[in-house]
Amino acid sequence: MIRFDFRSDTVTKPGADMRRAMAEAEVGDDVYREDPTVIRLQEMVAGRLGKEAALFVPSGTMANQIALLCHTRPGDEVICGRGAHCAFYESGAGGAWAGVQFEQTEEAFFGPDDVIERCKPRAYYCPNTSLVTVENTHNRGGGTVYPLERLAPLAEACRELGLAMHLDGARLWNAAEALGVKEDVLASPFDTVSVCFSKGLGAPVGSALAGPRALIDEAALRYRKMLGGGMRQVGILAAGALFALEHQRARLAEDHAAAQRLAEALRGVDGVTVGEVPTNIVLADVPIAAERVVEAANVRGVAFYPFGPKRLRLVTHADVVGEAFDDAVAATVDAFAEALAG
Ligand SMILES: Cc1ncc(COP(=O)(O)O)c(C=O)c1O
Incomplete structure (x- = not known):
C-alpha cells in the first residue's frame, strides 16, 4: 500500500x-x-x-x-x-x-x-x-x-x-x-x-x-x-x-521547506545527485535505471515517477507534508540506498 x-x-x-x-x-x-x-x-x-x-x-x-x-x-x-x-x-x-x-x-x-x-x-x-x-x-x-x-x-x-x-x-x-x-x-x-x-x-x-x-x-x-x-x-x-x-495558498512555504529537507537527505545517499530545489519539486539523478528506484520505493509504501531514464521526480504537497514526513523521508532514502546498492 x-x-x-x-x-x-x-x-x-x-x-x-x-x-x-x-x-x-x-x-x-x-x-x-x-x-x-x-x-x-x-x-x-x-x-x-x-x-x-x-x-x-x-x-x-x-x-x-x-x-x-x-x-x-x-x-x-x-x-x-x-x-x-x-x-x-x-x-x-x-x-x-x-x-x-x-x-x-x-x-x-x-x-x-x-x-x-x-x-x-x-x-x-x-x-x-x-x-x-x-x-x-x-x-x-x-x-x-x-x-x-x-x-x-x-x-x-x-x-x-x-x-x-x-x-x-x-x-x-x-x-x-x-x-x-x-x-x-x-x-x-x-x-x-x-x-x-x-x-x-x-x-x-x-x-x-x-x-x-x-x-x-x-x-x-x-x-x-x-x-x-x-x-x-x-x-x-x-x-x-x-x-x-x-x-x-499561505502554506506553500511548508512544501518548499519539505522539498529542501527531502533533497538534503537524498544528497546523503551515495550515487544520488540532486540539484537546486527552489520550490516543491525534487529531481534526483541516479546511475541506474530510474524504474529500479521506483520499484524499491513502492515496496516501502512510497510512490514517485521516473522523469527520464535515470531521473526521478518527487513532489511535495499538503497530503505528504505533515506529522509523518520524517518517516516519508526515511523510507525514500532507504529505497534509493537499497536500489543503488543492489
Ligand atoms: C506547468 C503545467 N502547466 C499545465 C499543466 C496542465 O494542468 P492540468 O493537468 O490541469 O491540465 C500542468 C500539469 O501538471 C503543468 O505542470
Whole structure:
C-alpha cells in the first residue's frame, strides 16, 4: 500500500472544510454567466494576477489551449522553453486545435536573445511567429523559478517583435512564494496567464485564464465553449478553488521547506545527485535505471515517477507534508540506498 505519495502535487484530496464550502456553494448557470461563486472566484483571480478579467476552466491544459487559440492562427509558431508543458505534454493539442508548431529554446528558461534568434523572418514562406510562452515555475526544469530581473528585458524584446506573451503559471503561486513577491508582479509583462488550483493549492479541480477583459469575455469564452469547457452549476467546483486560494495558498512555504529537507537527505545517499530545489519539486539523478528506484520505493509504501531514464521526480504537497514526513523521508532514502546498492 502506498503511504507517501510524491508523484505530484495534483494528488491532494479536499479536506472536510473545503468539502463543506463546496457543498454550501451558491450556484447558477455559468454558461449564462450567472454563477455567483464562479464570478467571485474569477474576480479574485483577476485581482491577484493584476489582470482585468479571468475565466474559470476545468484544467490547466484547457487554459493553455485557449490562450494558444486566442493569440495565434493555424500555421503560426510559438516560442517556448525546452520541455514546456504545452509542447511536451497536452497530447499534441497545440498542433491539433490551434494548428501551431513549437520552437523550443535550448534551456527551460530563455531571454531576449533566444527570442530574437528564433523569431522567423516576416516572409510568406515562413511560419508566422506570433506568441512566446513562459512556464513559471517550470515543471520539467524541476520547479525552477524564472528570474525576476529577466522578465522586463524579455517583455521588451517581445514587444519590439510584435509577439504576444502567455504565462503558463500552473504553479505561479509557488514561484511567487519562492521569490517573496505577489503573483501580479510575475504576471505583469504577460498578456494572458493560466493558473491552476488543483496543484499545490489542493483544490480537486480547476484552473483559470486571466487577461484583458475583451479577450476573456469574447475569444476566451468562445474557445472554452468550443473545447467543451462550458459548465453549468460549476460554482461547486469554484468554491473549492476559492477555498484553496483563501486558506491554502499561505502554506506553500511548508512544501518548499519539505522539498529542501527531502533533497538534503537524498544528497546523503551515495550515487544520488540532486540539484537546486527552489520550490516543491525534487529531481534526483541516479546511475541506474530510474524504474529500479521506483520499484524499491513502492515496496516501502512510497510512490514517485521516473522523469527520464535515470531521473526521478518527487513532489511535495499538503497530503505528504505533515506529522509523518520524517518517516516519508526515511523510507525514500532507504529505497534509493537499497536500489543503488543492489
Ligand atoms: C506547468 C503545467 N502547466 C499545465 C499543466 C496542465 O494542468 P492540468 O493537468 O490541469 O491540465 C500542468 C500539469 O501538471 C503543468 O505542470
